[in-house]
Amino acid sequence: MLGLTGKPNVGKSTFFAAATLAMVPIANYPFTTTNANLGVTYATLECVCREFGVEDQPVGSACTGGIRFVPVKLVDCPGLVPGAWQGRGLGNQFLDEVRRADALMLVVDASGSTDAEGRPVKPGSFDPLEDIKFLDEEFDMWFYQVLRKDWDRIARRAEMLREPLPSLLAEKLSGLQVEKPSIVKALEEADLASKKPSLWGEKELQAFAGRVRRLAKPLLIVANKVDLEPAEDNLERLKTSGYPVVACCAEAELALRKAGEKGLIDYKPGSSDFKILKPESLTQKQQQALNLVREKVLSRHGSTGVQKAVNTAIFSLLRRIAVFPVEDVEKLTDHEGRVLPDCYLVPDGTTARQLAALIHSELAEGFIHAVEARSKRRLGENYQLRHRDVIKIVSSKARV
Numbered sequence: 001m002l003g004l005t006g007k008p009n010v011g012k013s014t015f016f017a018a019a020t021l022a023m024v025p026i027a028n029y030p031f032t033t034t035n036a037n038l039g040v041t042y043a044t045l046e047c048v049c050r051e052f053g054v055e056d057q058p059v060g061s062a063c064t065g066g067i068r069f070v071p072v073k074l075v076d077c078p079g080l081v082p083g084a085w086q087g088r089g090l091g092n093q094f095l096d097e098v099r100r101a102d103a104l105m106l107v108v109d110a111s112g113s114t115d116a117e118g119r120p121v122k123p124g125s126f127d128p129l130e131d132i133k134f135l136d137e138e139f140d141m142w143f144y145q146v147l148r149k150d151w152d153r154i155a156r157r158a159e160m161l162r163e164p165l166p167s168l169l170a171e172k173l174s175g176l177q178v179e180k181p182s183i184v185k186a187l188e189e190a191d192l193a194s195k196k197p198s199l200w201g202e203k204e205l206q207a208f209a210g211r212v213r214r215l216a217k218p219l220l221i222v223a224n225k226v227d228l229e230p231a232e233d234n235l236e237r238l239k240t241s242g243y244p245v246v247a248c249c250a251e252a253e254l255a256l257r258k259a260g261e262k263g264l265i266d267y268k269p270g271s272s273d274f275k276i277l278k279p280e281s282l283t284q285k286q287q288q289a290l291n292l293v294r295e296k297v298l299s300r301h302g303s304t305g306v307q308k309a310v311n312t313a314i315f316s317l318l319r320r321i322a323v324f325p326v327e328d329v330e331k332l333t334d335h336e337g338r339v340l341p342d343c344y345l346v347p348d349g350t351t352a353r354q355l356a357a358l359i360h361s362e363l364a365e366g367f368i369h370a371v372e373a374r375s376k377r378r379l380g381e382n383y384q385l386r387h388r389d390v391i392k393i394v395s396s397k398a399r400v
Contacts, residue, residue: 001072001073001074001075001100001101001102002041002072002073002074002075002101002102002103002104002105002310002313002314003074003075003077003098003100003101003102003103003104003105003217004016004019004074004075004076004077004104004105004107005077005098005104005105005106005107005135006106006107006108006131006222007114007116007117007118007131008114008117008118009109009114009118009119009120010107010108010109010114010118010131010224010225011107011109011224011225011250011251012076012107013076014250014251014254015105015107015222015224015248015250015253015306015309016039016074016076017254018250018253018254018257018304018306019039019041019074019253019306019307019309019310020039020040020041020074021254021257021258021261037075037076037077037078038073038074038075038076039073039074039076040071040072040073040074041071041072041073041074041310042061042062042069042070042071042072042269042310043069043070043072043310043311043314043315043320043322043345044067044068044069044070044269044270044307044310044311045067045068045070045311045315045322045387045388046066046067046068046388047063047066047067047068047340047343048324048340048388048390049063049066049339049340050066052332052340052373052390054332054339054340055339056332056339056340056341057338057339057340057341058340058341058342058343059338059341059342060342061342061343064268065268067268068322068343070322070343070345072310072314072345074310075100075101077098077101098139098217099175099176099177100177101217102177102217102318103217103218103219103220103313103314103317103318104217104218104219104220105219105220105222105309105310105313106131106132106135106219106220106221106222106243107222107224107248107250108128108131108132108221108222108223108224108238109126109128109131109224109225110128110223110224110225110226110228110230110231110234110235110238110247110248111123111124111225111226111228111229111230111231111234112124112125112126112127112128112230112231112234113125113126113225113228113230114126116130116131116134123228123229123230124229124230124234127234127237128223128234128237128238129234129237129238129240129241132221132238132241132243135219136210139213139217140206140209140210140213141209142213143173143176143209143210143212143213144205144206144209146172146173146175146176147169147172147173147205147208147209148205150172151197151200151205154168154169154172154197155196155197155198155200156198158197159196159197159198165187165197166180166183166184166187167180169183169212170183173212173216176216177216178212178216179216182212182215182216183212185211185215186208186211186212186215187208189211190204190207190208190211192204192207192208218317218318219243219317220243220244220245220246220309220312220313220317221238221241221243221244221245221246222246222248222250222305222309223235223238223245223246223247223248223305224248224249224250224305225248225249225251226247226248226249226297226300226301226305227249227251227252227292227293227296227297231247235247244312244316244317246305246308246309246312247301247305248304248305248306248308248309249293249296249297249301249304249305250304250305250306252293252297252298252304253269253304253305253306253307255289255290255293256274256293256304257269259274259286259290260274263277263278264276264277264278264281264282264286265277265290269306269307270303270306270307270308270311271303272298272302272303273294273298274290274294274298276290314345318347319347319348320345320346320347320348321345321346321347321348321350321385321386321387321388321389322343322344322345322346322387322388323343323344323346323350323355323385323387323388323389323390323391324340324342324343324344324388324389324390324391325342325344325355325359325390325391325392325393326340326373326390326391326392327392328392329371329372329373329376329390329392332373332390340390344358344359346358346385348387349384350384350385351381351382351383351384351385352367352369352370352379352380352381352382352383352385352391352393353367353381353382355370355385355391355393356370356393356395359393362395362397363393363395363397364395365395365397366395366396366397367381367393367394367395368394368395368396369381369394370383370391370392370393370394371391371392371394372389372390372391373389373390373391373392374390379391
């Protein structure tokens with residue numbers, strides 16, 4: 001799940017609306033929108049259908065023009081203000097929503113036209129780097145407070161009972177959905193792996209909290225409102241933050257998707273241009289707005305950035321790859337005869353047996369081997385899947 005965060009009035013709601021406005025038919029998927037702040041967006045990738053020369057029949061996803069749209073949950077977190085970790089504003093609700101996210105997209109006003117509280121100010125008068133600084137502080141203090149509460153008890157268990165510190169920390173941070181590998185790596189990066197927990201002071205605990213937060217909740221900066229002139233200089237400065245940055249104009253994306261939904265233009269999310277289909281149906285104001293989107297956003301930045309932000313979060317931050325499981329590697333069908341029906345987004349490094357377990361537990365229990373559709377090679381259980389692999393799982397217990 002991706003989390004969308006940022007202070008009020010930076011275009012976060014517009015980004016959410018644009019990212020969750022589907023322009024492709026998605027059928028038979030277990031969730032659409034479950035409440036006001038949880039929706040579905042889509043990671044996109046080049047489908048394998050054209051490479052194999054087949055017409056696919058996606059189930060729970062979609063393919064249009066050779067581009068596969070794979071659903072991803074997106075949670076829209078309440079607006080963040082300084083002091084959220086102390087409960088200020090909607091701080092407690094905000095942190096509860098963030099807890100569920102695997103990666104975060106921080107929407108900032110790249111034009112500098114909103115202050116620290118989200119109030120409108122003169123464009124260019126506020127430094128958007130301040131948004132990143134205060135978010136770092138909010139998140140780090142949040143993790144620090146969680147750790148500090150029971151630190152003495154954790155230290156005693158680690159030293160007196162000789163329980164592994166990473167396991168104790170994983171137990172403590174399980175509510176934040178922090179996994180042990182992130183904890184082990186954070187201990188190493190903070191040079192605390194061999195230091196007795198009882199000797200940790202506030203400095204060490206805060207250093208560890210910051211490290212593990214960055215690993216467990218990787219962050220992408222969405223530099224919104226790049227259509228406004230002050231944004232150009234700020235965009236380059238935001239790249240000095242150490243976080244990946246995507247230039248974005250969520251308002252333009254929402255306008256294009258709505259126009260596409262009405263059949264006025266031909267536009268695919270993430271594209272660098274669009275084609276007007278019904279010029280006679282556009283008012284002069286609408287025509288001018290589309291021209292401005294093309295001139296100030298698409299021509300300058302290559303896209304509106306909304307789809308790029310989602311894809312960057314999925315494929316770069318979370319290091320997901322897409323795999324296509326099938327039952328028949330010749331016809332590329334499942335047991336119902338549907339061509340390339342499924343597309344799974346799995347962590348890079350996922351093995352063939354792990355994929356089998358994701359599909360069905362019995363499939364993994366009876367795993368014999370896998371078959372890669374391009375080469376027809378037999379693969380063992382430890383074969384690490386590659387992006388856009390088409391894989392058949394051969395099992396003694398079940399079918400794909």
